Amino acid sequence: MSLASRELPSVAATMAPPRSPADTPAGAISGPSWLNNLRAMLAKELLLEWRNLSRLGSVALFGAVTLVLFSFVAPPQAGARRMATAGFLVLALLLSSTLSLSESFRKETHHRALTGLLLVPVAPSAIFIAKAFANFFQLVLLAPVLIPVALVLFSVDLTATSGVSYPLLQLLAVWALASAGLAAPGTLYAAMTSDLRGRDVVLPLLFFPLVVPVLLAAVKATALVLSGDAMGQLGSWNLLLLIFAVVHGTLGTVLFGYAVEES
Amino acid sequence: MPDGVIVDGWASVIAAYSVTTVGLIIYAASLWQRRRRLERKQS
Amino acid sequence: MRGKFQWEHAVLLLALVLLTVGTYIGLAVAPPERHMGDVQRIMYVHVPTAWIAMLSLTVAFVAAIGSLWSGKHKWDAAVVGSTETGVVLTGLLLSQGMIWARATWGVWWDWDVRLTTSLVMFILFAGVLALRASVDSAERRASWSAVAIIVAYADVPLVYFCVRWWRSLHQVQSTPETVDAAMMLPLRINAFGMLFLATWFIVRRARLELAQRQVEETTLPERRSVEEVQHA
Numbered sequence: 001m002s003l004a005s006r007e008l009p010s011v012a013a014t015m016a017p018p019r020s021p022a023d024t025p026a027g028a029i030s031g032p033s034w035l036n037n038l039r040a041m042l043a044k045e046l047l048l049e050w051r052n053l054s055r056l057g058s059v060a061l062f063g064a065v066t067l068v069l070f071s072f073v074a075p076p077q078a079g080a081r082r083m084a085t086a087g088f089l090v091l092a093l094l095l096s097s098t099l100s101l102s103e104s105f106r107k108e109t110h111h112r113a114l115t116g117l118l119l120v121p122v123a124p125s126a127i128f129i130a131k132a133f134a135n136f137f138q139l140v141l142l143a144p145v146l147i148p149v150a151l152v153l154f155s156v157d158l159t160a161t162s163g164v165s166y167p168l169l170q171l172l173a174v175w176a177l178a179s180a181g182l183a184a185p186g187t188l189y190a191a192m193t194s195d196l197r198g199r200d201v202v203l204p205l206l207f208f209p210l211v212v213p214v215l216l217a218a219v220k221a222t223a224l225v226l227s228g229d230a231m232g233q234l235g236s237w238n239l240l241l242l243i244f245a246v247v248h249g250t251l252g253t254v255l256f257g258y259a260v261e262e263s
Numbered sequence: 264m265p266d267g268v269i270v271d272g273w274a275s276v277i278a279a280y281s282v283t284t285v286g287l288i289i290y291a292a293s294l295w296q297r298r299r300r301l302e303r304k305q306s
Numbered sequence: 307m308r309g310k311f312q313w314e315h316a317v318l319l320l321a322l323v324l325l326t327v328g329t330y331i332g333l334a335v336a337p338p339e340r341h342m343g344d345v346q347r348i349m350y351v352h353v354p355t356a357w358i359a360m361l362s363l364t365v366a367f368v369a370a371i372g373s374l375w376s377g378k379h380k381w382d383a384a385v386v387g388s389t390e391t392g393v394v395l396t397g398l399l400l401s402q403g404m405i406w407a408r409a410t411w412g413v414w415w416d417w418d419v420r421l422t423t424s425l426v427m428f429i430l431f432a433g434v435l436a437l438r439a440s441v442d443s444a445e446r447r448a449s450w451s452a453v454a455i456i457v458a459y460a461d462v463p464l465v466y467f468c469v470r471w472w473r474s475l476h477q478v479q480s481t482p483e484t485v486d487a488a489m490m491l492p493l494r495i496n497a498f499g500m501l502f503l504a505t506w507f508i509v510r511r512a513r514l515e516l517a518q519r520q521v522e523e524t525t526l527p528e529r530r531s532v533e534e535v536q537h538a
Binding site for chain 3: 185188189192197198202205208209212213217220237240243248251252258259261
């Protein structure tokens, strides 16, 4: 983490090098310069991710620990445990997401790197999309850790589920959609709360009620994958997750500029 | 609760109306108090 | 500001008269409902509260768009006034709903669609107020709370549909559908009374916000410089 944040000002400074003398200034909202902005921001985020893998590892560990705690308090009967798996799995994702989200802008407020980016200038919408994508990516990367841990702890046998073809793939699809639904509004709120006095309280306070639809839909969809989807309802829950992600992704792209502008 | 006419309905009705009234009065009082504090700061 | 007559107090007077009359008709004149008995009288305060709470939060949403669009203080004052009023009314709505649930279904809480959506709405908008309270810069407070209000408002239909699908196996709760004229009258009177009362709250809170901001701006210069030194 410290390495990345130290590197960031220099990364930001080399962010949008004019590709050719004829290049338009990078402030314009649309056109090739906006795409250049987006490409540069995505590259920056992925680089940060790469340097920050250990941080991601500790977030995954945190998620696994919450799953262990959940498995202690889950009822001992095998059937009841299986019923509770979906809820605990999604809760583990949600709790881990607040950690990675709150971190995602903290490194930008160090040395006022975000202000620097906006002064270059990089289009705020490009910053948001890249940031949201990075957060989404981090949450997706939690799946290979948290899903096996949950399956083992709650003794769920994926091969035994009825009526769902490729259950593991379906589970990953639900996970990815839920991650998108968490990353989209989470990125916007993380930006607003990153240098706040009580950010550790305010972010969850704003974020948790907002993502209630994600929680409900993801739990339902996961439960359907784990216990069999007799009535073919999985698609509509996935659609709901997708709609949520699209609505909040659009809102975030539009509103992010207002959220980060310097007054 | 069985179907049919509900007994002791008035207790609930009175509770609901009093909670509402008290809540609104508390909010009005808090507005008044905040204004007073501001006026004291101004003078 | 002091000594000058402010129009909203006339609205308050009207609101109090309407609410008194409406409540009197609802409690003393209107007949008890056939199945619910007297408990149904809670509806005369519950339904108006629900309507006006939704309306306040809608006003907050519109004001938030105006605030982002224009950046004017007036819009931000409208945002905080309508949000706070909406949160207070939603809180009262929840208490009434719990009393209603206890009386008719025998439990204090039921994961009914409207009750659950109201709860999520209450936490969402209360969260925005918490965000406001922890931002020092007035400009930031305005733009951030406007952004948060817009996002929260857009979330409400998603919550509603999600809870509805989630509870689809749950039995649909009975609500009195055949409402005769004697029941509509107090409902309407109270709705207008609540509307005027909410207007008074919103305007009072907005005026307070504008006055606070004025005080902040006149006393701020030395504090702002200290803050900037700390930042650098």
